[in-house]
Every structure is written in C-alpha cells, then in structure tokens.
Amino acid sequence: MKKTNARWLVVALLFVAxxxxYMDRAILGVAGPAMMEDLSLTPVQFGLLGSAFFWSYALMQIPVGMIVDRLGxxxxxxxxxVWxxxxxIFTGFGRSLGALIGIRVLMGIGEAPAFPTNTRVISDWLPSHERGIANGIFNSGTAIGIGMSTPLLAWVIQNWGWQAAxxxxGAIGFIWLAFWLIYFKNQPKDxxxxxxAEVAYIKADESETEKAPALxxxxxxxxxxxxxxxxxxxxxxxNYLTYLMMTWLPIYLVTERDMNLINAGFFTMLPWIMSFFGNILGGFLSxxxxxxxxxxxxxxxxxxxIGMLFPLLLIPTIFAESAVMAIVYISIAIGGEGIAAGILWATVSDVAPKGAEGKLAGLQNFIxxxxxWxxxxxTGVLVAKLNNFDIALIIPVIICLVASVGYLFVLKNERISIDEDFGKGIKA
Structure with missing residues (x-):
C-alpha cells in the first residue's frame, strides 16, 4: 500500500499558524508610529506596551507543556x-495605555501554547528523521509573519487606520481554525x-530518546x-535582537531614516526574508x-x-548615511543571525538529558x-533619553557576541547525563 502524505498537510497548518x-505580535511595531501619534504615547510608554505581551508569555512557558499534554x-x-x-481584535479598540497593556498581557497567555503545541504535534506526526525539516518549515513562519505582512499592514494602516489593521x-486566525478542526486529529491513527502505511511509517523509527522514560x-x-x-x-x-527589531524597526525607519510608513513596511520585510533563508541554511550546514x-x-x-557574530553588522548601521545602506546592514545582521536561530531548538534535543527534553525546552523558552520584558x-528609554537609536543598536551586538563565546567555548560536546539517584549523579 502506498503511504499518504497527510503529515505534511499538518506541518503546513503549523507553518500557517x-x-x-507572529503577525499578531509584529503588527504592534508596524502600527507603532500611528498609535504613538493618535494616543500621544511617548517612546517609553510604547516600549512598555511592547513588553507587556512577554510578561505573561514568558511566565506561561513552564506550565503550558502540562496543559498541552492534558488537553491534547x-x-x-x-x-x-481564538484567545x-x-x-x-480588541487591541484595535483600546484607547488608553492601561487598557492596551491589559489586552497585550492577556494575548501573551493566549499565544503561550503555540510553540509547545507545535513541538508536540511534530513529535506525534513525523518520524524522527523528518522532524528537523518539519521544525524548520514551521519555524520559518516566524520570519514570514514578522516581515512579509508588513507592506500589506502598512497599506491598511495608511488607508483605513491602525485600528482596522x-x-x-485578528480575523485571520478564525479562518485557520476552520481548517484545523476539519483536518487535524491528535494522532495519525485517528x-x-x-x-x-503512513501511520506505520511515522511510528517505525522512534528514537532512543523517545523510548527513554520521562524524568x-x-x-x-x-x-x-x-x-x-x-x-x-x-x-x-x-530573542533580544528579534523582539527589538520586531517592535522598533518600522519606527526606526520612519523616525530615524525619514521613510514614510509604506516604504518602511516594504523595507522591514527584507531582513526577515534574509532570516527565513538563514534558518534553512543553518539547519543545512549543521x-x-x-x-x-x-x-x-x-x-x-x-x-x-558563527551565526551569533553577524549582529556585529549593526555597528556600521549607525554610521550609514543612507537609509538603503542601513537596511542592507540590518538585513545581513538579522539574516546571518538566522543561521543560528534555525538550530536553537535542535541543540536542546542533543544536550538535554534523555527524558527531559521537554523540560529543558520549556526552561529555555522561559528564560x-x-x-x-x-x-x-x-529601547524606548534609550531612544527617549538620547533621541536616537545608536546605543539601542549596540546592546544586541554585545549580547549576541557573548552568546557566540558561550556556544563556542562553554558548551561541551556531550549530552547531560543524570543517574537514577539525581542527588548523587550530576555530570556538568
């Protein structure tokens, strides 16, 4: 019997989700200039609004895995x-900073299950030797969601206002939900x-890690x-580099580089296209x-x-005279760092103790x-105090450079092992 390929339809659903x-996260940055003007928000207030989502999102990362396991x-x-x-949608009706912060905190709770659920679906629906490709496909949706939607959103804001955007x-999620409920089941056998034939293929090569009992x-x-x-x-x-750019890049191009919103929306797309290809290249190279x-x-x-060295290109961005050269440097920096982004989660699977991959992934996502936050x-504080983005762009360079050193010289080439008696058997 020739096997079907339903698993790739499931991966496509995860990619779209x-x-x-990330469209729902990134729209705040695109709408930022219009929101700041309409609601009289200072850079510090807008930075606080951009951070509010992550207050709840980060805190939910530890318990959310148990929620996925319980509900399916x-x-x-x-x-x-739906959440x-x-x-x-409700963000479009917010008229005060307090209301908008409350909505963004609630939104962080709603989005928290997405990546743990993606991971669970990949584990249930893909054989182990196809999971790297599957993870790369759904994870590339982050770059598409941040970058590819910005010109369209900028057009909507320009013509209909930031509330309409x-x-x-928000309405797009309900369209996806219909396809999810029609086509997806928790287990391939259902x-x-x-x-x-496809169900047998999916379950044929479970890895040793999967067979290990959960710790x-x-x-x-x-x-x-x-x-x-x-x-x-x-x-x-x-994440520091990603969330800085996701929240502030359109505003940087409008205020620092004197672009109109439509042009800023178009140029914002370019770094994330580079990141999309960087994600794929990183997995291919490793x-x-x-x-x-x-x-x-x-x-x-x-x-x-190597990937974490590319943000060094943000330094010549500060001295670039033209907006085009600035976006070229930013695109190379984000695209090159995407080489690292593509394998961050695969490395967790290699390093974690057998039976504790999910726990280490949740801890990593929390931190x-x-x-x-x-x-x-x-970034908002620095822009307000200094009236430019120079120091704000240097900070992620330093942070990523330290990360590069940590990967190359601190991370050992061995999986963490835990003896049956955890208190007696610790190998660092």
Missing part, C-alpha cells in the same frame, strides 16, 4: 488561537487523511548543569557537518557561534522570552 502568531494539541490550539485572535489580522524532576533542577547555561543565554540573545562525522553538539554549536522597554 506560526505565521499568524487539537483542543489546545483551538482555544489558543489570541480576539485579543488582537488589528481587526483584519485521521481519515493518513492511511495505515520526574523540576526543570529548574537542570540549572545544576553547566551545559544548560549557553542554551538559555543563547535564546535570550536571539546537518552537513554531522553527516561528515562531526559530533552533533559540536556541529550545531559551531554554526550557532529566552525574558528578553521580551527588557528589549522593547530598554
């Missing part, structure tokens, strides 16, 4: 996308789209291992090194270390998203 997820991916994603889509983007330990106990820290800090560094016989952690940390606000 991730794209919508189908119901969890359904509730999540965050409604919050996006939030309503339009789907009418996957035949017996019943607190994620915070993993902090006893030195190999954990480069991973936690590395995602923090990646897999290529592994095929050449490299230790998997050594291969991935080498690419991570990494604390950058969302800091980057938007810190």
């Amino acid at each position: 991730t794209t919508i997820n 991916a189908r119901l969890t994603y359904s509730i999540a996308i 965050w889509s409604l919050c996006t 939030f309503v339009v983007v 789907s009418t789209l996957a035949n017996e 019943n330990i607190s994620p915070f106990k993993l902090l006893k291992f030195k190999n954990v820290y480069p991973l936690l800090y590395g995602l923090f560094a990646h 897999d290529g090194l592994i095929k050449r016989g490299w230790n998997s952690i050594k291969a991935r940390k080498t690419i991570l270390g 990494g998203n604390l950058a969302g 800091i980057a938007p606000v810190a």
Whole structure:
C-alpha cells in the first residue's frame, strides 16, 4: 500500500499558524508610529506596551507543556488561537495605555501554547528523521509573519487606520481554525487523511530518546548543569535582537531614516526574508557537518557561534548615511543571525538529558522570552533619553557576541547525563 502524505498537510497548518502568531505580535511595531501619534504615547510608554505581551508569555512557558499534554494539541490550539485572535481584535479598540497593556498581557497567555503545541504535534506526526525539516518549515513562519505582512499592514494602516489593521489580522486566525478542526486529529491513527502505511511509517523509527522514560524532576533542577547555561543565554540573545527589531524597526525607519510608513513596511520585510533563508541554511550546514562525522553538539554549536557574530553588522548601521545602506546592514545582521536561530531548538534535543527534553525546552523558552520584558522597554528609554537609536543598536551586538563565546567555548560536546539517584549523579 502506498503511504499518504497527510503529515505534511499538518506541518503546513503549523507553518500557517506560526505565521499568524507572529503577525499578531509584529503588527504592534508596524502600527507603532500611528498609535504613538493618535494616543500621544511617548517612546517609553510604547516600549512598555511592547513588553507587556512577554510578561505573561514568558511566565506561561513552564506550565503550558502540562496543559498541552492534558488537553491534547487539537483542543489546545483551538482555544489558543481564538484567545489570541480576539485579543488582537480588541487591541484595535483600546484607547488608553492601561487598557492596551491589559489586552497585550492577556494575548501573551493566549499565544503561550503555540510553540509547545507545535513541538508536540511534530513529535506525534513525523518520524524522527523528518522532524528537523518539519521544525524548520514551521519555524520559518516566524520570519514570514514578522516581515512579509508588513507592506500589506502598512497599506491598511495608511488607508483605513491602525485600528482596522488589528481587526483584519485578528480575523485571520478564525479562518485557520476552520481548517484545523476539519483536518487535524491528535494522532495519525485517528485521521481519515493518513492511511495505515503512513501511520506505520511515522511510528517505525522512534528514537532512543523517545523510548527513554520521562524524568520526574523540576526543570529548574537542570540549572545544576553547566551545559544548560549557553542554551538559555543563547535564546535570550536571539530573542533580544528579534523582539527589538520586531517592535522598533518600522519606527526606526520612519523616525530615524525619514521613510514614510509604506516604504518602511516594504523595507522591514527584507531582513526577515534574509532570516527565513538563514534558518534553512543553518539547519543545512549543521546537518552537513554531522553527516561528515562531526559530533552533533559540536556541529550545531559551531554554526550557532558563527551565526551569533553577524549582529556585529549593526555597528556600521549607525554610521550609514543612507537609509538603503542601513537596511542592507540590518538585513545581513538579522539574516546571518538566522543561521543560528534555525538550530536553537535542535541543540536542546542533543544536550538535554534523555527524558527531559521537554523540560529543558520549556526552561529555555522561559528564560529566552525574558528578553521580551527588557528589549522593547530598554529601547524606548534609550531612544527617549538620547533621541536616537545608536546605543539601542549596540546592546544586541554585545549580547549576541557573548552568546557566540558561550556556544563556542562553554558548551561541551556531550549530552547531560543524570543517574537514577539525581542527588548523587550530576555530570556538568
């Protein structure tokens, strides 16, 4: 019997959901100039608004895995996308800073299950040797959601106002929900789209890691291992750069580079297109090194270390006289850092103790998203105090440079191991 390919339809649904997820996050940055003018928001107030989403989003990362396991991916994603889509729509009706902050905090709760649910779906629906490609596909939706939508959103804002843009983007989630409920089941065996041959193919090569029993330990106990820290800090560094650009890049181009909103929307797209290809290239390069016989952690940390050096290109951005050259430097910086972004999560699977991959992933996502608390606000404060973006652009350069050093010289080429008696067997 020839196997079906329903698993790739599921991956496509995850890609679209991730794209919508990041569109709903990124629209705040595109609408920023109009919102700041209409609501008389200062840079510091807008930075606070940009940060509010991450207050709840980061805190939810630890418990959200248990929610996914209890409710199942189908119901969890359904509730999540309805929740965050409604919050996006309601943002368009906010008229005070306090109301908008409250809506963004609620939105962070709604979006928190997205990536843990994606990971669970990939685990259930893809054989182990196809999961790298599948993760790369759905994760590329982050770059598409941030970048590709900006010209269209800028056009909507220019013609219909910033409130309409939030309503339009929020409505898209309900369209996706219909396809999700029609086509997705939690397990391949329950789907009418996957035949017996495909179900057998998916389950045929479960990895040793999957067969390992889950470790019943607190994620915070993993902090006893030195190999954990480069991973936690590395995602923090990646997110600091990402969330700074997601929140402030359109405003930077409008205020610092004197672009109109339509042009800013178009040029904002370019760095994220580069990031899309960087994500794919990073996975390709690290897999290529592994095929050449490299230790998997050594291969991935080498690419991570190289990718984290590209934000150095933000320094000549400060001195670029033309807006075009500034966006060229920013595009190379974000695209090159995307080489690292593409394998951040694959490295967790290589380093984590067997049976604790999910716990380390949740801990990494919690620490990494604390950058969302800091980057938007810190940038707003610096812009307000200095009346330019110079120092705000130098900070992610330093943060990412430290991450590169951590990957290359601190992260060891071995999986963390835990003895049966956790208190007696610790290997760092």
